[in-house]
Every structure is written in structure tokens, then in C-alpha cells.
Amino acid sequence: MQGSLLKLSSFACAVVGALVLSATAAAANGPVPWAGGVEAFSEFEGKASVTLSEYAKRQVFAICSSPEEWGQIGVVQGFDPELVWGLTPFEDTGPLDFAVISPQACLAASEWMYAKDRRGQKWCVTGEKTEFRTETVRKFRTEYRMQTRTVVKQKNGKRVRVRVRVRVAVQVPYTVTQQVPHQVPVESVCADYVVPKLFGWQTLIHEGTHLAGVWDEAQTDCWAMQNLPWSFVPSVLVPFWLILHAIIWVQLRAWREHPAMTGPAVAASRP
Numbered sequence: 001m002q003g004s005l006l007k008l009s010s011f012a013c014a015v016v017g018a019l020v021l022s023a024t025a026a027a028a029n030g031p032v033p034w035a036g037g038v039e040a041f042s043e044f045e046g047k048a049s050v051t052l053s054e055y056a057k058r059q060v061f062a063i064c065s066s067p068e069e070w071g072q073i074g075v076v077q078g079f080d081p082e083l084v085w086g087l088t089p090f091e092d093t094g095p096l097d098f099a100v101i102s103p104q105a106c107l108a109a110s111e112w113m114y115a116k117d118r119r120g121q122k123w124c125v126t127g128e129k130t131e132f133r134t135e136t137v138r139k140f141r142t143e144y145r146m147q148t149r150t151v152v153k154q155k156n157g158k159r160v161r162v163r164v165r166v167r168v169a170v171q172v173p174y175t176v177t178q179q180v181p182h183q184v185p186v187e188s189v190c191a192d193y194v195v196p197k198l199f200g201w202q203t204l205i206h207e208g209t210h211l212a213g214v215w216d217e218a219q220t221d222c223w224a225m226q227n228l229p230w231s232f233v234p235s236v237l238v239p240f241w242l243i244l245h246a247i248i249w250v251q252l253r254a255w256r257e258h259p260a261m262t263g264p265a266v267a268a269s270r271p
Contacts, residue, residue, distance in 0.1 A: 030114030033064040033106035044110040048204065052099070056211045061098040062204070064106035073100065085203040088210035095215075099207035108200025121197060124190040132179040140171045 033044035041049070041061075048062035065073060074081035081102065088099040115121050147168050152159050190197075209220045 030110055033110040034066040034103060044106065044113065052208050052211055055208060059097060060211050063098055063100050065100055065103055067103045070102050085199065086207040088207050090215060094213055095211050099211055101203060101207060104196050105200040105203035108196035109204055112197055122190060122193050123187045125185045126188040127186040128183050129186050130181050131184045132181055134177060135180045136175050136177050138173055138175050140173050143170050143172050145170050
């Protein structure tokens with residue numbers, strides 16, 4: 001059991017590492033992961049399949065369904081295509097050689113993979129705040145000084161030059177240290193970070209665990225959850241997962257508004 005868990009942990013890191021580090025210099029968010037249809041493998045499907053095959057020690061494939069295809073599979077298999085994010089067919093001897101991943105899971109993972117600013121995939125600017133910083137500021141004060149100047153005056157009917165003392169204003173620079181207000185952005189976890197982004201990676205790891213030969217759903221979900229790179233503290237897993245499920249139920253419906261998830265064909269496949 002412990003040995004299997006270590007293998008699964010290595011697999012989870014391999015999934016995220018291989019897909020993220022091997023991303024090419026495509027435009028942010030890249031092509032849709034089901035590009036090419038059923039006749040061809042997209043770049044994302046190819047990279048995911050290679051990673052899953054290395055773990056399963058056999059040739060396996062990760063197939064990203066388009067929204068239309070996933071809706072049709074849901075009708076045939078009797079599940080809600082918006083709530084089910086992936087499936088791995090099994091026969092009596094074990095899993096088949098492929099997993100079918102939902103368009104929402106593939107799209108979330110591929111958008112992360114192709115994003116040029118991966119930090120921006122998690123952290124979003126949600127507002128701004130005033131921050132005071134100690135700075136040295138240069139100012140000026142007015143001082144009056146006596147200066148000697150030459151002026152022209154009338155004396156005995158003649159214009160003569162005389163030296164006089166006059167009071168003049170002078171701007172004198174000086175520095176002070178003070179608290180200066182600055183408007184700085186406030187960052188929070190993006191609204192779509194848990195669903196669909198994080199849940200998309202979890203789905204890929206979940207189905208990869210099935211392809212590795214784990215049949216039981218509860219055990220697969222538990223291992224996949226524990227092997228996400230960000231969740232390695234056992235005491236945090238259970239409460240976080242309960243909160244995650246609550247957030248998922250709220251956000252799943254909103255995901256249908258994504259441009260790649262809309263259209264007449266998709267609408268027709270929905271109940």
C-alpha cells in the first residue's frame with residue numbers, strides 16, 4: 001500500500017511537471033485540447049498520453065472530448081456531462097488503455113499549461129489599498145535675505161548708480177522624512193482557480209490513477225486528492241476537500257459560460 005502510494009505521488013508530480021514544463025511557446029491558453037477532432041491527437045492529448053503511459057508501463061491514451069462529444073457520451077452513459085469530469089472504462093481484467101476526459105477538465109489544464117503568466121493563473125488583482133511608505137521628500141521654504149544691488153537714482157538732476165541693501169525672497173531647498181501614501185493592488189486567489197483549474201488537474205490525476213489499475217472510486221479519489229502537489233499535509237486534506245465540494249457545486253453552472261463551452265450543439269445536448 002505504501003509503495004503504491006509513493007508511485008502515485010511520483011505520478012502526480014510527473015503529470016503536472018511533464019505537461020507544464022514541456023509546453024511550447026504557443027499563445028496564452030493555446031489551442032483547444034480537442035483540436036483535430038476524433039481523427040487526430042492534439043498536442044495536449046499527446047503530452048498527457050505520454051505521461052500516463054510512463055506511469056502505467058503500457059501504452060495508454062488521454063482523450064479530450066469536445067463539448068458536443070461529451071454531451072453525447074453523457075446521454076449514452078446516463079450521467080450529467082456538467083457534473084462528471086472524466087471516465088476510464090474497465091473490463092473484468094482491469095482498465096482499458098484510455099481515459100476520456102471532459103472538455104472542462106482538459107480546457108482548464110491546457111489553459112494552465114499554455115499560459116505565459118502561470119502565477120496569474122492563481123492570483124488575480126481584486127482591488128487596491130493605500131499603503132504608506134517612509135520616503136525622503138525634497139521641499140522648499142521661503143527665506144528673506146539682504147542683498148546688495150546696484151540701482152540707478154536721480155541726484156542733482158543726473159542719473160547716478162548707487163549701491164543699496166535690499167530685502168529679497170529666496171527659495172531654500174530642504175528634505176524631510178514622511179509617510180507617503182501609495183495605491184497598491186490587492187491580490188486574491190482567482191475565482192476560477194479551484195473550479196475549473198485545480199479540479200481539472202485533480203481529474204487528470206484521478207483518471208491516471210484508474211489507468212494504473214486502481215478500480216475503487218473512493219480509494220482513487222482519496223489517492224488522487226492526496227497526490228495533488230499542493231495537498232501533502234494530511235490534516236488539511238479532509239476539511240479542504242469538503243469545502244472544495246461545496247465550492248464546486250456553486251461554480252459548476254457558471255463554467256458553462258466559457259466561450260469554448262457554448263454553442264447550439266452544446267445547448268442541444270443539455271437536459
